Amino acid sequence: xxxxxxxxxxxxxxxxxxxxxxxxxxxxxxxxxxxxxxxxxxxxxxxxxxxxxxxxxxxxxxxxxxxxxxxxxxxxxxxxxxxxxxxxxxxxxxxxxxxxxxxxxxxxxxxxxxxxxxxxxxxxxxxxxxxxxxxxxxxxxxxxxxxxxxxxxxxxxxxxxxxxxxxxxxxxxxxxxxxxxxxxxxxxxxxxxxxxxxxxxxxxxxxxxxxxxxxxxxxxxxxxxxxxxxxxxxxxxxxxxxxxxxxxxxxxxxxxxx
Amino acid sequence: xxxxxxxxxxxxxxxxxxxxxxxxxxxxxxxxxxxxxxxxxxxxxxxxxxxxxxxxxxxxxxxxxxxxxxxxxxxxxxxxxxxxxxxxxxxxxxxxxxxxxxxxxxxxxxxxxxxxxxxxxxxxxxxxxxxxxxxxxxxxxxxxxxxxxxxxxxxxxxxxxxxxxxxxxxxxxxxxxxxxxxxxxxxxxxxxxxxxxxxxxxxxxxxxxxxxxxxxxxxxxxxxxxxxxxxxxxxxxxxxxxxxxxxxxxxxxxxxxx
Numbered sequence: 001x002x003x004x005x006x007x008x009x010x011x012x013x014x015x016x017x018x019x020x021x022x023x024x025x026x027x028x029x030x031x032x033x034x035x036x037x038x039x040x041x042x043x044x045x046x047x048x049x050x051x052x053x054x055x056x057x058x059x060x061x062x063x064x065x066x067x068x069x070x071x072x073x074x075x076x077x078x079x080x081x082x083x084x085x086x087x088x089x090x091x092x093x094x095x096x097x098x099x100x101x102x103x104x105x106x107x108x109x110x111x112x113x114x115x116x117x118x119x120x121x122x123x124x125x126x127x128x129x130x131x132x133x134x135x136x137x138x139x140x141x142x143x144x145x146x147x148x149x150x151x152x153x154x155x156x157x158x159x160x161x162x163x164x165x166x167x168x169x170x171x172x173x174x175x176x177x178x179x180x181x182x183x184x185x186x187x188x189x190x191x192x193x194x195x196x197x198x199x200x201x202x203x204x205x206x207x208x209x210x211x212x213x214x215x216x217x218x219x220x221x222x223x224x225x226x227x228x229x230x231x232x233x234x235x236x237x238x239x240x241x242x243x244x245x246x247x248x249x250x251x252x253x254x255x256x257x258x
Numbered sequence: 259x260x261x262x263x264x265x266x267x268x269x270x271x272x273x274x275x276x277x278x279x280x281x282x283x284x285x286x287x288x289x290x291x292x293x294x295x296x297x298x299x300x301x302x303x304x305x306x307x308x309x310x311x312x313x314x315x316x317x318x319x320x321x322x323x324x325x326x327x328x329x330x331x332x333x334x335x336x337x338x339x340x341x342x343x344x345x346x347x348x349x350x351x352x353x354x355x356x357x358x359x360x361x362x363x364x365x366x367x368x369x370x371x372x373x374x375x376x377x378x379x380x381x382x383x384x385x386x387x388x389x390x391x392x393x394x395x396x397x398x399x400x401x402x403x404x405x406x407x408x409x410x411x412x413x414x415x416x417x418x419x420x421x422x423x424x425x426x427x428x429x430x431x432x433x434x435x436x437x438x439x440x441x442x443x444x445x446x447x448x449x450x451x452x453x454x455x456x457x458x459x460x461x462x463x464x465x466x467x468x469x470x471x472x473x474x475x476x477x478x479x480x481x482x483x484x485x486x487x488x489x490x491x492x493x494x495x496x497x498x499x500x501x502x503x504x505x506x507x508x509x510x511x512x513x514x515x516x
Contacts, residue, residue, distance in 0.1 A: 050309055051308055051309070070337055073336050073337050073340050073341075074332035074333065074336035074337045075332065075336070076336070077335065077336045077337075077339070077340050078331050078332035078333070078334070078335045078336020078337065078339075079328055079331050079332045079335075079336065081335070081336075082331050082335050082357055082359060082405065082413055083331075083413070085357070085359045085360055085407075086359045086407045086411050086412065086413050087411045089359055089362055089407060089409060089411070090409065090410055090411035094361060094362060095360070095361075096354075096356070096360050096361050097356075097357075097359070097360050098354070098355075098360075099340050099343070099355070101340060101343045101344045101347055101355070102343055102353070102354050102355050102356075103352060103353075103354050103398065104347055104352060140361065147340065149343075149344045149347060151347060151348065152348055153344050153345045153347070153348035154344065155340055155341070155344050
């Protein structure tokens with residue numbers, strides 16, 4: 001089977017033009033088929049602030065009202081996505097930037113209201129792997145932002161880590177899929193104050209222990225749940241680290257194993 | 259040859275949700291292959307105003323500095339394009355929303371600086387008709403916003419009427435192309451104060467007379483130049499009118515003829 005790299009790059013990498021350029025250059029240099037998934041959270045909060053729209057969060061997830069959705073779509077699907085597409089085209093990588101609404105590639109539904117109403121936050125329902133496979137085999141690389149739709153005309157704001165895990169999982173019947181979560185650190189750290197204290201391997205059964213010792217908390221916990229979800233759904237390899245790991249297999253990083 | 263409809267919808271139609279829904283429903287009902295091109299000029303000016311970015315115009319064209327480009331890309335490629343894509347998907351039309359940077363479909367170059375520097379305004383250099391033909395024959399309808407790129411990583415703000423004329427012209431070797439310029443009026447009016455005074459046919463050699471009589475002026479003149487450019491480049495039929503003309507061939511409208 002052909003190899004498919006699914007690479008998620010996080011918010012901080014997108015803010016800084018130098019970091020972004022390095023990440024995109026590393027992405028372009030990878031062998032095999034490629035899909036990039038990007039967030040853009042901080043830019044959205046900043047744009048909301050400029051427009052006087054209050055940013056509401058709950059458990060690290062944005063509560064997306066009408067105004068916040070418009071800003072999220074503008075920032076993710078507009079500026080962030082197209083800036084990335086233009087730079088990859090400069091690097092001679094033929095890419096298509098897309099939301100889940102384009103070619104109906106990612107269907108989602110509004111997150112059900114419980115104690116909390118997340119507004120226009122979407123949970124992934126289905127990845128259209130037939131369409132994605134066709135584009136990849138036509139030698140097109142894909143750049144997804146974290147916007148999906150419900151097929152009823154509603155755009156939805158969706159977690160980018162989750163989209164990456166869902167796409168990676170959905171493509172395993174056709175490709176040998178490697179999933180890479182890139183952020184500014186070298187991996188999951190044993191000591192948050194020591195940037196070299198990378199935990200090289202995390203087995204799923206170690207997660208509870210790491211959580212109890214408060215080594216893993218906050219945003220890292222749902223990210224690792226996405227990692228193990230992908231492994232349980234047939235993804236061959238899952239890594240957490242900085243963009244150096246896209247360039248060389250020997251880079252220090254965290255590998256997740258079942 | 260198969261028929262291809264290239265439909266440009268103007269700014270005012272995009273602002274109003276009811277008008278937009280009607281336009282998209284009419285677009286979806288057309289037979290044959292389909293490409294939609296949209297502007298969004300008024301929304302961009304409004305967003306610039308909210309963000310405190312001055313709108314600078316010269317001869318009806320935007321002077322696009324760094325800040326204005328970011329807003330244009332957010333509004334055109336982000337909110338306007340994806341709102342249209344989501345609504346067409348609801349209508350069961352399989353569409354891909356794109357800028358010229360996506361799949362390198364529209365290459366442009368920064369407009370040369372003369373007495374006036376238009377900033378990041380782009381003039382179309384080449385339409386990638388091979389890629390567009392492939393998508394259309396895969397039964398994908400395309401929705402282009404007026405953002406292009408220079409293949410050097412720079413996004414460019416490009417006139418939507420011009421993009422529509424250039425795409426229509428580029429596809430004539432593969433399709434029988436009909437080009438429709440839709441706006442809020444029923445066509446080119448003999449008397450601007452009488453919405454029923456539609457000029458049903460305009461020949462190219464009548465343009466000067468209409469211009470001298472000040473019947474055609476302002477934004478309509480470059481639009482008509484785009485119309486005749488398309489006809490001279492093999493486009494079969496070119497119309498100016500409201501979106502009713504997409505639903506029925508008998509609708510009152512202006513037909514352009516060489």
